Amino acid sequence: MAVKDWITYRLPYVVMAVLGLFMIIQYYIPHHAVQAQRQMLLQWKQPLNGFIILLAVGGIATAHIRKIYRQEKRWGYSVITLTAMAAMIFVGFAFGVQDGSVFSDWFKYLITPIEATMFSLLAFYVGSAAFRAFRARSASATVLLVSAISVMLALIPAVSAHIPLLSDVSAFILKYPNTAAKRAILIGVSLGAISLALKTILGIDRTLLEREGK
Amino acid sequence: MIGFHGVMMRLASLDRRIIFAAIFVAVALPFFVPVRFVATPGEETIQFDTALQNALSSPKPILVDVDFGPQTMAEMEPMLMALLHRIFKSGHKVIFLSFMPEATSPLRNYLAEMEKTYHLTYGIDYVFLGYASAYAYTMYGLGNSFSAYFHSDDRGTPIDALPLMKKVKSLADVSAVVNIASNAFPRFWIQYSVTPHRFDFLAGTTAVSATEYFPYLQTGQLKGLLAGGRGAAEYETYLVQKGILETSGDATAGLGSQSLALFTILSFIALGNVAWFLGRRRNQ
Numbered sequence: 004m005a006v007k008d009w010i011t012y013r014l015p016y017v018v019m020a021v022l023g024l025f026m027i028i029q030y031y032i033p034h035h036a037v038q039a040q041r042q043m044l045l046q047w048k049q050p051l052n053g054f055i056i057l058l059a060v061g062g063i064a065t066a067h068i069r070k071i072y073r074q075e076k077r078w079g080y081s082v083i084t085l086t087a088m089a090a091m092i093f094v095g096f097a098f099g100v101q102d103g104s105v106f107s108d109w110f111k112y113l114i115t116p117i118e119a120t121m122f123s124l125l126a127f128y129v130g131s132a133a134f135r136a137f138r139a140r141s142a143s144a145t146v147l148l149v150s151a152i153s154v155m156l157a158l159i160p161a162v163s164a165h166i167p168l169l170s171d172v173s174a175f176i177l178k179y180p181n182t183a184a185k186r187a188i189l190i191g192v193s194l195g196a197i198s199l200a201l202k203t204i205l206g207i208d209r210t211l212l213e214r215e216g217k
Numbered sequence: 218m219i220g221f222h223g224v225m226m227r228l229a230s231l232d233r234r235i236i237f238a239a240i241f242v243a244v245a246l247p248f249f250v251p252v253r254f255v256a257t258p259g260e261e262t263i264q265f266d267t268a269l270q271n272a273l274s275s276p277k278p279i280l281v282d283v284d285f286g287p288q289t290m291a292e293m294e295p296m297l298m299a300l301l302h303r304i305f306k307s308g309h310k311v312i313f314l315s316f317m318p319e320a321t322s323p324l325r326n327y328l329a330e331m332e333k334t335y336h337l338t339y340g341i342d343y344v345f346l347g348y349a350s351a352y353a354y355t356m357y358g359l360g361n362s363f364s365a366y367f368h369s370d371d372r373g374t375p376i377d378a379l380p381l382m383k384k385v386k387s388l389a390d391v392s393a394v395v396n397i398a399s400n401a402f403p404r405f406w407i408q409y410s411v412t413p414h415r416f417d418f419l420a421g422t423t424a425v426s427a428t429e430y431f432p433y434l435q436t437g438q439l440k441g442l443l444a445g446g447r448g449a450a451e452y453e454t455y456l457v458q459k460g461i462l463e464t465s466g467d468a469t470a471g472l473g474s475q476s477l478a479l480f481t482i483l484s485f486i487a488l489g490n491v492a493w494f495l496g497r498r499r500n501q
Contacts, residue, residue: 030413038361046365048354102325111322115287118319122288126478130240131233134485138493148486155483158424158447159476160254174260182431189432 016206023204063088150176222495229492236485243481247473254472255465256450258458261434265441266455268419269303272393278310278381280388282396282406286319289399289423294323295468296421296449297397299456301327305335305342306461310381312391313345314367316352316402321371339372340379347371352402353409360388360414393417393440403430407438421448446471 022044029041067081094105101107139145157163157173202208246252272279281300285293304311313328315321328345337343346367349355355366363385369375376382384390394416396403403420411418417440420430424445433439443452449468456462 042358042361042365045354045358048351049349049366052350102322107322110319114319118287119290126244127237127240130478130482130485131236133482134231134236134489137486137489139490148490152483152486155479159479160256160450160472161476164257170259177428177431178435181428182435185429186432 015211016209020204020206023200027204060088060092150180222499225492225495228488229496231488239481239485240478243477244474247477252473252477254450254476255469256447256454256472258451258455259448261442261444262448262451262455264434265419265421265443265452266303266459268417268440269300269393269395271440272395272417272419273304273307273309275392277390277392278312278385279304280312280314280391280394282394282398282402283313283315283320283324284317284396284398284400284402286317286399287323290323291471292423292446292449293397293399293421294327295446295466295471296443296452297327298466299449299452299462299468300395300397300421300443301331303456303461305331305337310341311343312381312385313343315348316350316355317400318348321348325371340374341381344376344379344381345371346376353405356406356410357413360410362387388414388416391416393419395419395421397421397443399423399426401426401429403439404433407433411438424448446475 026041026044029037032038064085067085070081071078071085091106091109094109098104098106137148137151139148153169154173154176156166157169163170163173199208203211281304283297285297313324315324324345328343331337331343332339335342346363347370349366358366363382364376367376370379388394388410394406394410396406396418398420399422403418403422406418406420410416418438419441420439421443422430422445424447427442427444427448430439430442434442443449446468450465450472453462453465453469457465
């Protein structure tokens, strides 16, 4: 294997294995010499995040420039995205991001209402989706439907105040079946995450950096 | 003339624009026609305040992490405001931080409002450490050191120069951590920080994500939970009953829109099921 290939496709796994194993082992060794190293590694993460953001900005810019260059479908939106991104970066660096700055004002009066509007639309789509999809098609779907209706009704103060039993039913659903299901999902996800982490640290899962077809 | 079945068939294929219009009316109507609802404080809300009261009894400051953006402001802002009134009215010291850049600007405004209302002195009664990236690492690392992650506060003052931070070296020096978040950050706090460093942790979340936290409430890793707009409204009622708030706030005002929207969605679910059931019988 050429040195360049080794550096590109093998060295990252060596780094991951060493650091990953260290982060597991340090949890069980409270000695200050080990903890000082851990603290240093944790502090590295903050400047690293800056580079990650830089990489992400570069990735977005490249993808949209390619789209414009090839005049792909809806490439006009890519122009808007790139212009908006460049403008925000420019005003941020040129005039600062403090309160009252252009950057802060654009954030407050453009991004804030846009984000709020996007999220508000959810209520409309939830209503429409519930009407079309929430049907008692089978026994399990009926249980889900009855549970959802009980919890939703209990959230309406005028209803829960007059039918206290509904609040008890809702509390029961949330505390027991819901908690049991959530706990099962949590344990499953955690076991999956541990297995994935171990596979990556030990170099068993090499899909992260392998070249296609290799 | 179309019969009952015909009407039901038409309803089954109702144009989505009619549903959108109905929900719009349900959400907007309470703004024009005052419909007053009061949310009775539930078990979780009372548990939240009891845990907070324990933290307020300690001389150590409370750490409040605010992580919500404009998307969930309607649901989360009243919750945060109720919490701020509760803490500042008791005269307790607070350290604020955020792991979400879009949360910092609104938080500065809320704190400025609190400063005026309760005559607070920045640096003594409260500090805002600002935004920190790498949330999971910072949550974990704060268990050992604040100064390693926050060299200066939101205003650029070195944190060693802030009187409130003189005695706060790590999470062991705060009485509790409260996270008001619209994302998964309370889960990260529990997994990365509460478990290894052992401290009292409370959270306020959106209604959608609240169900995720019930297992942590049962294990005691989460001492209290405020669940969404309804939880915030319950907390406002509770604080009014305790004499901490004079009147209930925006969460209680929003109950009208929330209740009518829920009622509309429930009506459409019922309608959809009746139409579907009749259609199926007819086909059989």
